[in-house]
Amino acid sequence: MLSAAESTALAISLKVALLSIVVALPFALALGLALSRLRFPGKSVLEALLNLPLVLPPVVTGYALLLLFGRNGAIGAWLGTFGIQFAFHWSGAVVAAVIMSFPLLVISIRAGFDGVDRRLEAAAESLGAGPWRRFLSITLPLSRRSVLAGCVLAFARAFGEFGATISFVGSIPGETRTLSIAIWELLNQPGGETGLGRLVWVALLVGVAASLFAALLGRRSQANGAAHD
Amino acid sequence: MLLFRLIGPLLLLLAAVVPARAGGLLVFAASSMKPALDEIVALPETKAIAGITISYGASSALARQIEAGAPADVFISADLEWMDWLQQRDHIAAATRFVLARNELVLVAPAASKLEFTLDAKTDLRGALGDSRLALAEPGSVPAGKYAKASFEKLGLWPQVETRYVATENVRAALALATRGEAPLAAVYRSDAVSEPGVRVVAAFPASSHPPISYPAAALKDRDSAATKQWLALLQGPEARTILRRWGFRDAASD
Numbered sequence: 376m377l378s379a380a381e382s383t384a385l386a387i388s389l390k391v392a393l394l395s396i397v398v399a400l401p402f403a404l405a406l407g408l409a410l411s412r413l414r415f416p417g418k419s420v421l422e423a424l425l426n427l428p429l430v431l432p433p434v435v436t437g438y439a440l441l442l443l444f445g446r447n448g449a450i451g452a453w454l455g456t457f458g459i460q461f462a463f464h465w466s467g468a469v470v471a472a473v474i475m476s477f478p479l480l481v482i483s484i485r486a487g488f489d490g491v492d493r494r495l496e497a498a499a500e501s502l503g504a505g506p507w508r509r510f511l512s513i514t515l516p517l518s519r520r521s522v523l524a525g526c527v528l529a530f531a532r533a534f535g536e537f538g539a540t541i542s543f544v545g546s547i548p549g550e551t552r553t554l555s556i557a558i559w560e561l562l563n564q565p566g567g568e569t570g571l572g573r574l575v576w577v578a579l580l581v582g583v584a585a586s587l588f589a590a591l592l593g594r595r596s597q598a599n600g601a602a603h604d
Numbered sequence: 605m606l607l608f609r610l611i612g613p614l615l616l617l618l619a620a621v622v623p624a625r626a627g628g629l630l631v632f633a634a635s636s637m638k639p640a641l642d643e644i645v646a647l648p649e650t651k652a653i654a655g656i657t658i659s660y661g662a663s664s665a666l667a668r669q670i671e672a673g674a675p676a677d678v679f680i681s682a683d684l685e686w687m688d689w690l691q692q693r694d695h696i697a698a699a700t701r702f703v704l705a706r707n708e709l710v711l712v713a714p715a716a717s718k719l720e721f722t723l724d725a726k727t728d729l730r731g732a733l734g735d736s737r738l739a740l741a742e743p744g745s746v747p748a749g750k751y752a753k754a755s756f757e758k759l760g761l762w763p764q765v766e767t768r769y770v771a772t773e774n775v776r777a778a779l780a781l782a783t784r785g786e787a788p789l790a791a792v793y794r795s796d797a798v799s800e801p802g803v804r805v806v807a808a809f810p811a812s813s814h815p816p817i818s819y820p821a822a823a824l825k826d827r828d829s830a831a832t833k834q835w836l837a838l839l840q841g842p843e844a845r846t847i848l849r850r851w852g853f854r855d856a857a858s859d
Contacts, residue, residue, distance in 0.1 A: 438780075441784065441786065445786045463737050463770045545739070545770035545771050546742055546770075547769070547770055559773075560745045562664070562668075563662065563664040
């Protein structure tokens with residue numbers, strides 16, 4: 376079985392990955408909708424910026440986060456005046472996970488919104504449904520599979536995140552030492568192989584479980600959708 | 605199938621763009637040696653022996669790559685443990701092994717910091733840290749972190765540090781935290797502090813408080829050609845020693 380330190384690392388990873396989706400989802404939905412439905416100046420620049428975390432080496436992203444959100448960073452110093460501090464705190468690992476998984480979430484959600492039949496939205500509007508109602512009863516339900524797929528991708532990305540996290544919040548046992556970081560540490564120890572094997576199995580199990588969960592939800596929502604049609 | 609018809613030309617193309625390494629030596633060396641080794645490799649004496657390519661990385665990663673069959677000729681490790689690990693697995697030419705240099709462990713602070721103290725059992729690290737953390741390389745696995753932890757334990761300071769440190773991926777990242785002022789103190793090698801104007805050495809860890817910090821070098825098994833041996837001899841010569849000293853390393857024989 377897992378040692379106390381190992382299960383703590385697993386718990387931190389799960390906490391950080393799940394929370395990062397909760398934090399990122401509202402923003403990703405809003406941005407996905409804007410990118411899918413609106414035309415505005417600077418749209419392609421925004422898209423390019425959005426994809427940066429996918430392109431840059433994660434350690435660079437982590438270093439950029441440190442420069443921005445560190446206690447001496449541009450944003451970090453300002454947040455510090457409100458007593459909010461990300462550096463060397465587990466919430467900083469959430470920030471890193473959000474940034475790293477955000478592009479995957481937005482790309483997937485946007486594709487879903489793109490695929491919604493606009494005539495259905497128009498019909499709802501002609502029947503007097505406001506923008507919120509249209510979004511919640513037409514657009515979102517019809518693109519639920521893409522949203523779900525985005526969440527699973529984002530979870531996987533956040534759960535496996537290593538480079539940005541260790542550059543930004545370091546490895547503090549019980550605070551920011553995630554499963555990925557624990558695995559990396561064991562890989563760097565002569566004789567770390569036994570613990571390493573255990574943790575790799577745990578990571579595999581979590582990954583497979585997430586995929587199965589997504590497939591199950593996808594099938595259920597498909598069945599529900601068929602019943603409604 | 606189209607795919608199969610493409611494979612042949614693709615392989616040929618690959619062979620053309622990825623030339624086999626021509627004649628020179630491939631050296632696997634710990635990242636912390638980079639500034640000094642780059643200079644030694646640029647010496648005309650080195651160039652007379654062979655073209656040398658150096659792959660820098662964490663000693664642990666390099667050792668595991670060598671065990672997996674990486675075609676390196678020389679390994680320079682940042683600690684004895686990984687060299688021993690390879691030797692036990694019979695991957696190095698034991699007769700060629702020697703200690704290339706030693707290093708010192710120091711506490712650095714951001715250049716603007718006013719901190720002033722010596723490291724001994726009575727040092728108030730908590731006070732020096734305030735509400736922030738001490739940066740050190742991961743103490744469970746990265747050599748610089750292991751030495752720092754051993755030293756803090758020996759001095760009886762570990763209880764002060766244990767809940768107040770932030771571990772980094774390597775010693776350079778710990779240095780960067782001090783340079784950026786994110787951490788008021790960082791435990792790094794003297795050689796790292798020498799090459800970073802953004803930090804100031806506050807105190808040296810007493811050499812007796814941790815195992816000696818040695819950089820062993822050796823040719824790998826069946827790779828101890830004449831050229832390899834010649835270059836290893838050059839590494840121990842006066843010119844290489846001067847360069848190593850300039851970058852903050854100490855002579856192997858110094859303690």
